[in-house]
Amino acid sequence: MLTQAAAKAAVPRDRAFKLADFGGLFLFVAPTGTKSWRLKYRRGGKERLLVLGRFPEISLPDARKRREEAKAQLRAGLDPATPRELLETFEQLARAWYRHAEAGWSRAHAEDVIAALERDVFPAIGDRQATTIEPPELLDVLGTLEARGRIETARRMRQRLSAIFGFGIAKGLLERDPAHHLRRAMQAAAPTRPMPALTRIEDCRALLAACDRADARAATRLASRFLALTAVRLEAVRGMRWEELEDLDGAEPLWRVPAARMKLKRAKKNDARFDHLVPLSREALSVLRAAGELGVDPKLVRREPHEDGHDTHSFVFAGRSGIAPIGEGAIGALYARAGFAGRHVPHGWRSSFSTILNETLGPDARDDIDRALAHSPGSKVEAAYNRAAQLNRRRVLFERWGAMLMT
Template structure:
């Protein structure tokens, strides 16, 4: 029987030699001084040897424990060396089965069942929010606290709904992994109960100017049709209703080459009852800032030959999808935090706060007028929708200057990819308009 003192004091000799312990465990001492634990056993009529480690990394007690474990396998009729090899291979394979690898395999399996936009959104959310934190880790070793750490990071930026959706998608990946034998449990299954609750009530809108700029920047850096990016920027600058934007026609715009550029939205396209839509002089007038006109200049090569500013990708005579801008905001990580209609609440909040600090008398009423709100004390027919136009232009420019600070020129949005990285199906974009380009003259100014 060996003891620690004997193992420690064993000196190298000219030839390898053994120091034996019980049940055929022995220490092999090499001429170079190495001390290797070995165990001899018989299996299927053959004498075999199993390596148990190197001393002192494996102590005498550890070597005996490994020997006893191997003897237990032998009693079950198993070859301990084969079991060891299979375990090593299983561990290597588990290391290869990272969360990202399994998630991409899951996505490839199921994406044919989803709409293309949804399939892109699912993968994009995992690439943005899950893979950086847990993508490189073996899926079988992930724990609830590690996944919760990923979800909390999403919540911390205010994207409560996105955190819930990412949890659902992570959980779906684990269900797939369990079915494939790559995981035993779903550590994301119960985490929904500890995530922050959704905000209820009015449509979500970011009302902090710095966060608003960051949201626009994030969305414009995501993949999308150039028309969609420009529509988002134009919506932010004008604060009109999304449906009014979608239906915008080039013949509604006038004086685009001068200082009094104007968008005249027909009363028939405005929100309201039949009386409002048929009201004489009920058109909504939107003074266009220099930034808004710059967006139109970038848009002209794309849709200037159409009736609509923002047509459908497939049918030029139809407006763009009502979900296009919303999906872009969602992909950028703002699902549940800001919607296209939210730009109106953003404009109202920020501009009214500005008016309190720096505005003039009646600015708050003018801001309501710019949003096409009708004062309760006024009847529809008696309300002058073209009133205060000089001041409306000034306030619109104040807003545009605040929103546009730090954002790239609209022409840059046209040049960015319209498909996810790796998709080479992007069509060639038309050239930008020359510096001396002038819009066709129309008479919509006021």
């Protein structure tokens, strides 16, 4: 049985250690000298660990009182870790961090983060108590990624590991971040290489002409042309629906790309203020008319939801099934068949648009070009102003680009 004097006299060592009391209660002494009361208990057939508080702020009698309160909760069928933090394994700490952080991420990014942890980290150290994990163990995990040539992935994973341990420190569950200094022992990141993109208008025209001759579905060729004319991201075109188009027969035709499909923080994705507005040039309207002739008239779009949740026939550029968008790799494969593999990728149209128009129109057009690409302005005041204006300037820009590209 532990005494108050023994708890006070405990001196830190090179490694963390425990001084046991009874009933599952023990004093945890970290190498930094921090002491905390912890309680081991079992629930659902699994051993769990509850942090009761720090010593000497929480005395031994107080810690024993909290132990008895926790035992009473267990007898009542309750988990004493609620609402207190539960500290069992690194995986549980990581998932707690993930639940805290995911609100600020897009769904795709959140899925990537948890999938990478489940694939590359949890199998190695997921069942370890976070307080016992040392830097060399983390370096082994990251070294496995580096050995597979995933240098950048390893770099991002170190940042996430550090964020997880930092979350534990902020919650008072950990004393240190063993991932903090790992970058000094990791392989240097390779210089970033820009995506292949054509930067001469003649080459851009040649690519589109080659695509027209290539063996591909009409929907894929049209989606490629529309992507080139609007310079948006590929996912925006793939997910494009007829109901997003406005005033097609009027003087100011417009495509309103929902914020949910834009590259934004998750908090902005459900806010219509962050929809991206794309004025449609004559050439872009021509592509849409051709796309409408491939399937159902957009004015007669059926609204019955398909079993996968999509509105039937609502995609402008539908895949073979007619109820899902064209494949993610369809346009890239088209460019390869057209003889432009390694020279241009779908995302490259954004570089083509920016480079060619900046060179053609000069520095006065730079802000309009950036807004057309949905790049954020430099200040919040400017951003608010730009949301309310500048559409006419952007419309002139897209008309100029369409005429240059399709000449």
